[in-house]
Amino acid sequence: MSEKPAGYREIFAVREYRHLFAANLLSLIGDQLTAVALSFLVFQRSGSALLAALAFAGANLTWVVGGPLLAVLADRLPRRRVLVGCDLIRAALVLLMLVPGLPVPLLVGIAFTANLCRPPFQSARSSLLPDILAGDRYPVANGLDNIVAEVTQVAGFALGGLLVTTGSAQLVLAADAATFLVSAALIGTGLRRCAAANQTAPEPSGSWWAETTAGVRVVFADRALRSYLLLFWLSCLVYGTEGVVAPLAEEYGGGARTGGLLLAMMPAGVAIGGVLLTRFCPPDTRRRLMLPLAVLTGAVLLPIAAHPPLPAVLVLLFISGVAGAFSIPLNALFGRAVPAAYRARAFGVAMSGLCAVQGLAMLGAGAAAERVRPTLVVGGAALLATLAVLTVVTTAVGVFAPARLPRPEPAAA
Known part of the structure; x- marks a missing residue:
């Protein structure tokens, strides 16, 4: 007899997943809002379509540039600490972008640095899910996360454009920093403390490059x-x-x-x-x-x-x-x-x-x-x-x- 698929009620019954889900949702919304706001802000100040595109595409570029290298952090350190640390760093960097008069290249550089936190954050989060969701809850949660990511992408771009039009790019950036702070609070209060994953590895930890390879x-x-x-x-x-x-x-x-x-x-x-x-x-x-x-x-x-x-x-x-x-x-x-x-x-x-x-x-x-x-x-x-x-x-x-x-x-x- 075929096993029944798990329901959403079952996955949300897991307290740690509820906190991870809410934190991830906030981070995704903040990322999409910032991508739109920053690209408009950069284009308005510089008139350069190339710099605006670079600011917009920075999130994907960071995975290609630093994905495997930075994901080491999520195995080397306790994953809860990595998640909270990445959120706090991103909040601080987004707030830094609110400083008046920052040169456009510096704005783009700060945004790229903030996006470098995405690989260790997402790698740590993805690594935790198989441990906290048993049975069919794990693939069902994967499906829900995928749906939320797709919907958030469309809604975030539309909402970001509306907010920039009716308000200001600085207001959107401030809202993004707030999403990271709330996300850090949710993870810090909802996840148990745990040891670094590589403490269970069959080989001793070596250099950063050795761990990456x-x-x-x-x-x-x-x-x-x-x-x-x-x-x-x-x-x-x-x-x-x-x-x-x-x-x-x-x-x-x-x-x-x-x-x-x-x-x-x-x-x-x-x-x-x-x-x-x-x-x-x-x-x-x-x-x-x-x-x-x-x-x-x-x-x-x-x-x-x-x-x-x-x-x-x-x-x-x-x-x-x-x-x-x-x-x-x-x-x-x-x-x-x-x-x-x-x-x-x-x-x-x-x-x-x-x-x-x-x-x-x-x-x-x-x-x-x-x-x-x-x-x-x-x-x-x-x-x-x-x-x-x-x-x-x-x-x-x-x-x-x-x-x-x-x-x-x-x-x-």
Whole structure:
């Protein structure tokens, strides 16, 4: 008999998760508000589109630059201390940006430094979830976190633009600092004290670089972990679509509104797919659907190469997003398969690779769109993603066999 999926009431019954969820929600809202406010502030003061884009994209750049290196902190130090420390540092740096008359390059530099706290914060948080959520609660919580991240991204950008228009960028920055302070208070009062994770590692702690490379080795030396990561990363080649949204909208005779619709379809699909997978699919069904959905993520976009009508493109992008929710059960498999002492570093590697793949896919799509029509570029990215995912699935077939997939631990009493 198939196990029933866990409910949201069950995961929120865990006090530590309630505090982590609320703290993460506040941090995400603050990050989105600041990204909008800072980009407007930088552009108003400098008139430079490049500096404004750099201020806006700093959060993703920090994962590529410092993800695996900074994630070491979440294994070397107690994770509760890392979470609280990162929030307090970010609050202080955001408040520093409120000082009148700061040069624009210094503003961008402070924002980039504040964003460097994201890799250790998110790695520490991701590493804690398998320890505090037993059974099917962990993948369901992953699904909920994914939904919240997608919704917060859309709502945060819209709210940030409204607040900057009606108020001021400085007011938004002050609100962001407040979210980090409240987040630190929630984590400090809601999580138990714990020892550093690497105290349980089978090898003594060495230099910072040695600990970083140890995390990379743990991931890539294990066939299952390596396959999980490659499946996730390569399926994200479809996000090259975001790099050609403007010319794609122009191809259909639209402007910014059409581009906004095109951008919104995949995140909306991921949010809906996350609900369907985690709330309405039993764990066994979820694991069986994982690989077909991974293939469908890219395959469903192939018809866009033939320049179908715009409504059809929007539907196909939405379906691709729904299929992309396969990453939720995959993330749960990855999190439980990594040894606890290396979990934060493993998540740092995963996020750094994801940001790099998405960034390169967008750059490649943009370069290709200089020569061929954007719909053909989207179809080409979809074909590349589909072939790459099929290669991972066929070469690591034993890893993804139902008998080999780890089953969730029994739910805690």
